[in-house]
Amino acid sequence: MSLAIETRDLRYRPGNGFQISNLSMHVPRGALYGFLGPNGAGKTTTIRLLLGLLPAQAGRITVLGQTMPAEHVAVMSRTGYVPERPHVYPTLTVDEALRLHAAYHDRWDGAWAAELLRQFGLVGDRKVGALSKGETGKLMMLLALAQQPELLVLDEPTDGLDPVVRRDVLEALLEYVSTHQATVLISSHLVHELERICDWIAVMDRGAMIAELPMQEFKAGIKRLSVYNAPDQLTDVPFTVLRRTSFNGSGEQWLVRGWTDDMRDFFPAAGSTLREVIDLDLEDGFVELLRSFREVK
Amino acid sequence: MFDAGVARAALAALALSLGALRTGMAQNAAEYHRRLDSLGGEWHAAIGTVVKADSAQIHALPGDTIHAGQLLAISDSAHVSLARSTLARLAPEVDSAYGASARALTRRPFVIRTNERDTAVVVTGVADSMGVVHFMSSDFPNEKALTNSWHNKLDAVMTALSSAALQKWLRATIPTGTPSASDWNSDRIQLVLADSRVSQTCVRGDLTGCLEAFSLLPVADPAFELYDDAGQRGIINAHGYLLRQSDPTAYDACMTHGVRAACDKLLRSMPVDAIPQPLPASLRQSLVRYALSIGGAGAFDRLVGTQGTPRQQLEAAARMPADSLVSKWRAMALRTRNASSTIDVETALASIAWAGLFAGLSLRSSRWR
Amino acid sequence: MSQRPSQWRVLLETQWTWTRGILLLGSIVAFTVPLVSLETAAGAADAASAKEVAFIGTMQAWSIGYALTAAGIGLLIAIAAWSYDHRLRHVYALSLPIARWRYVLQRYTAGLALLALPTLALLAGAELAAHSAAVPATLHAYPLALTLRFAFATLVAYSIFFGISSATARTAGYVLGVIALIIIAQVVLSSAGSGVNVIGRVSDIVFATPGVLAVFSGRWTLIDV
Numbered sequence: 001m002s003l004a005i006e007t008r009d010l011r012y013r014p015g016n017g018f019q020i021s022n023l024s025m026h027v028p029r030g031a032l033y034g035f036l037g038p039n040g041a042g043k044t045t046t047i048r049l050l051l052g053l054l055p056a057q058a059g060r061i062t063v064l065g066q067t068m069p070a071e072h073v074a075v076m077s078r079t080g081y082v083p084e085r086p087h088v089y090p091t092l093t094v095d096e097a098l099r100l101h102a103a104y105h106d107r108w109d110g111a112w113a114a115e116l117l118r119q120f121g122l123v124g125d126r127k128v129g130a131l132s133k134g135e136t137g138k139l140m141m142l143l144a145l146a147q148q149p150e151l152l153v154l155d156e157p158t159d160g161l162d163p164v165v166r167r168d169v170l171e172a173l174l175e176y177v178s179t180h181q182a183t184v185l186i187s188s189h190l191v192h193e194l195e196r197i198c199d200w201i202a203v204m205d206r207g208a209m210i211a212e213l214p215m216q217e218f219k220a221g222i223k224r225l226s227v228y229n230a231p232d233q234l235t236d237v238p239f240t241v242l243r244r245t246s247f248n249g250s251g252e253q254w255l256v257r258g259w260t261d262d263m264r265d266f267f268p269a270a271g272s273t274l275r276e277v278i279d280l281d282l283e284d285g286f287v288e289l290l291r292s293f294r295e296v297k
Numbered sequence: 298m299f300d301a302g303v304a305r306a307a308l309a310a311l312a313l314s315l316g317a318l319r320t321g322m323a324q325n326a327a328e329y330h331r332r333l334d335s336l337g338g339e340w341h342a343a344i345g346t347v348v349k350a351d352s353a354q355i356h357a358l359p360g361d362t363i364h365a366g367q368l369l370a371i372s373d374s375a376h377v378s379l380a381r382s383t384l385a386r387l388a389p390e391v392d393s394a395y396g397a398s399a400r401a402l403t404r405r406p407f408v409i410r411t412n413e414r415d416t417a418v419v420v421t422g423v424a425d426s427m428g429v430v431h432f433m434s435s436d437f438p439n440e441k442a443l444t445n446s447w448h449n450k451l452d453a454v455m456t457a458l459s460s461a462a463l464q465k466w467l468r469a470t471i472p473t474g475t476p477s478a479s480d481w482n483s484d485r486i487q488l489v490l491a492d493s494r495v496s497q498t499c500v501r502g503d504l505t506g507c508l509e510a511f512s513l514l515p516v517a518d519p520a521f522e523l524y525d526d527a528g529q530r531g532i533i534n535a536h537g538y539l540l541r542q543s544d545p546t547a548y549d550a551c552m553t554h555g556v557r558a559a560c561d562k563l564l565r566s567m568p569v570d571a572i573p574q575p576l577p578a579s580l581r582q583s584l585v586r587y588a589l590s591i592g593g594a595g596a597f598d599r600l601v602g603t604q605g606t607p608r609q610q611l612e613a614a615a616r617m618p619a620d621s622l623v624s625k626w627r628a629m630a631l632r633t634r635n636a637s638s639t640i641d642v643e644t645a646l647a648s649i650a651w652a653g654l655f656a657g658l659s660l661r662s663s664r665w666r
Numbered sequence: 667m668s669q670r671p672s673q674w675r676v677l678l679e680t681q682w683t684w685t686r687g688i689l690l691l692g693s694i695v696a697f698t699v700p701l702v703s704l705e706t707a708a709g710a711a712d713a714a715s716a717k718e719v720a721f722i723g724t725m726q727a728w729s730i731g732y733a734l735t736a737a738g739i740g741l742l743i744a745i746a747a748w749s750y751d752h753r754l755r756h757v758y759a760l761s762l763p764i765a766r767w768r769y770v771l772q773r774y775t776a777g778l779a780l781l782a783l784p785t786l787a788l789l790a791g792a793e794l795a796a797h798s799a800a801v802p803a804t805l806h807a808y809p810l811a812l813t814l815r816f817a818f819a820t821l822v823a824y825s826i827f828f829g830i831s832s833a834t835a836r837t838a839g840y841v842l843g844v845i846a847l848i849i850i851a852q853v854v855l856s857s858a859g860s861g862v863n864v865i866g867r868v869s870d871i872v873f874a875t876p877g878v879l880a881v882f883s884g885r886w887t888l889i890d891v
Contacts, residue, residue: 051761052760053757053760053761072763073763073764073765074763075763076761076762076763077763081761083757083761085754085757086754087754087757087758087761088758089680089750089754089758090750091683091684091750092680092683096679096680096683099671099676099679100676100677100680102670102671103670103671103672103673103675103676103677104673104762104763104764105763106670108670110670485891486891489718489804489805489891490718490719490722490891492719497717497718500718500804501803501804631804639808639811639812639814639815639885639886639887639888639890640811640812640814640815640818640881641875643875643876644815644818644875644876644880644881644884645814645818645881646876647875647876647877647880647881648818648819648821648822648880648881649818649821650876651822651825651826651878652821652822652824652825653825654825655825655826655828655829656771656774656825656828656829658829658833659770659774659825659828659829659832659833660767660770660771660774661767662766662770662829662832662833662834662837663766663833663834
């Protein structure tokens with residue numbers, strides 16, 4: 001599998017108690033890679049490390065086959081970035097912001113930028129600082145897309161946007177990805193949004209990567225099971241039990257990972273009864289995953 | 298070079314004389330002159346003492362004699378080579394600058410010897426026919442420094458050939474050589490910024506003002522004819538230490554209340570010699586140098602050989618009337634326009650260097666924020 | 667938008683939008699100072715007997731006006747060059763595909779180009795003043811020399827503050843720390859009864875050629891002998 005982003009044993013400690021330790025990340029080329037995590041998990045810091053905006057204290061970062069931050073000029077010429085907070089100079093007009101961005105990006109597509117400007121309903125002579133939150137979000141996505149990058153790194157790009165704007169922005173993104181086969185790393189805490197568009201998912205919490213796998217695998221493998229007469233000690237379990245909670249005396253609910261239907265035979269052999277297998281959506285899975293991770297810690 | 302003891306003696310003489318001036322407070326010119334002459338006598342006596350002492354030391358040294366044109370030098374063995382090369386640099390100028398008068402130099406050898414108290418410098422001077430060394434100084438033992446020093450000594454020796462009247466008028470040495478653009482620029486600045494009335498009228502084109510400013514026209518009452526009210530107050534202020542004590546009432550009335558009569562009284566109480574010359578001595582030197590440069594061959598001989606007033610001597614040297622000479626000099630001085638002193642090359646280069654340094658540091662600023 | 671504009675030109679336009687107010691004000695002041703100084707010098711000369719001396723003295727008294735104008739413009743343009751980058755934590759600039767030093771160089775030279783405006787305004791004002799009838803015939807005007815000095819002074823002020831502004835907060839802290847140390851040393855020495863004048867010595871070094879601020883001290887006169 002060819003990787004657009006790869007980190008190995010990445011370490012960063014800004015000095016405020018928070019730290020990223022031994023972070024390994026693998027974003028396949030052409031993937032829509034959802035980067036999930038609660039606020040403060042370290043998603044933005046990780047992205048800033050990936051793009052050479054922060055210096056890692058240890059570890060190795062490769063982006064589009066080039067080493068960061070040593071080769072940041074080459075990498076940034078192939079990477080579109082939408083940061084968490086608006087980064088465009090607020091005193092410029094939209095047109096001036098586009099001119100500035102165009103000047104620094106060799107593959108800038110002026111015609112498409114104009115088309116997106118019209119499509120997003122942005123007015124060229126308005127000051128960036130006077131734009132609404134939604135308009136600012138659209139502008140930043142426009143800037144990132146019109147430079148025709150191979151990799152898009154989007155840090156909470158739709159955070160705070162209303163549903164209509166969010167849909168406009170995501171549609172433009174998906175259209176670009178489909179036509180250019182670009183890789184997208186999109187960080188968000190809006191799980192449903194990522195569930196809809198991503199084919200890979202990574203979950204981060206407290207500076208550590210706790211899951212990284214294809215979306216289908218993630219969604220399919222996490223189940224809640226209703227089990228009766230379960231033994232206290234489990235042996236030879238073919239799936240991972242993330243959590244056990246009791247209910248109605250002899251009943252228990254298990255949160256499991258790596259579940260497939262052919263594993264039902266395990267329960268009779270263990271002297272217990274499986275009453276129900278409940279599918280969890282991504283959000284449930286995400287929440288349960290976090291909870292179990294924190295309990296283990 | 299005077300040693301500390303002689304300097305102290307001279308200062309003591311000066312202080313005593315000032316004390317006498319202060320206690321006596323003679324208010325007439327004759328009295329002032331008498332006391333100044335007395336002071337001058339003491340000063341020259343003090344200098345004579347040290348010169349003779351040094352002269353004895355110099356003659357006690359075995360010396361090599363070096364010739365170059367009309368110039369002569371007596372050197373101790375350590376500085377023969379330096380003396381020879383310095384004379385070689387000076388000799389070519391001598392004939393063209395001083396003409397036949399340069400023959401006098403054959404009787405006035407330069408002397409140079411090691412300074413036993415400070416080996417970083419050498420002692421040099423000019424000996425007279427009696428063997429007494431004059432114009433002694435300590436100089437760095439290199440050709441450039443020695444050439445400058447001996448050039449000045451040459452000017453002093455040759456000035457001594459001129460009449461007492463010319464020396465009194467000039468109050469400095471007779472300079473030689475063609476004035477440079479820098480010399481003219483300096484002259485222009487001094488002329489324009491001289492604050493006497495006549496110097497200002499000279500700047501504005503009044504030739505009589507120029508002649509008066511150079512003291513080439515007789516002036517009966519210099520304080521009143523050469524200076525306006527502000528200039529007169531400046532003179533009173535410059536002599537305030539004495540005038541305030543001699544006539545405090547008049548001084549206060551003049552300086553505090555601007556009473557004209559009081560100022561006049563104070564000015565009249567001052568000796569003529571105490572009234573400053575309207576132009577600095579350097580401008581008189583400039584005029585003399587200009588006269589010599591346009592006078593051509595034999596100009597110096599005519600200057601020192603002509604009997605009469607300084608005006609007549611200048612006219613003889615320049616071979617033109619004083620009016621024309623001063624007029625031409627004024628035109629030359631005011632025509633010169635050098636670059637402004639507002640910015641100099643060193644400051645400009647330093648600015649560029651500092652700006653480059655800070656720009657360079659900026660370029661090295663970290664990308665980590 | 668079919669043709670990409672040059673990076674330097676766009677940065678110049680950007681900095682122009684940030685600094686045009688300062689530049690306009692600075693240019694007006696730079697244009698006005700020579701004229702006002704001439705006016706006051708002419709007034710002083712009228713009332714004096716030695717007109718040239720009074721004239722030059724008054725012109726020189728305006729040195730501080732030129733020096734402050736140059737320092738102020740240099741300072742404000744340098745700070746404005748980085749102001750929005752600081753507010754946005756340099757994210758935009760650092761995410762551009764350009765080496766840091768090249769980006770800083772572009773910003774520096776763009777700011778330098780903008781400094782030409784007040785400098786030209788000063789030249790215009792100085793030339794206008796130089797041709798005024800109020801200048802005594804015996805004196806000369808040096809509008810170009812004055813403008814050169816002004817240009818060098820703004821260059822130095824701009825470069826110093828650009829350097830400090832482009833540095834990290836920590837570096838700026840070091841600079842302030844050194845200044846504070848000098849002041850503290852002076853206070854301690856003075857209170858201990860020492861006659862050592864630390865601030866005076868530092869000032870001598872800084873303001874005398876080839877000191878970093880030498881261009882600000884000395885003569886700034888438009889009209890001279």
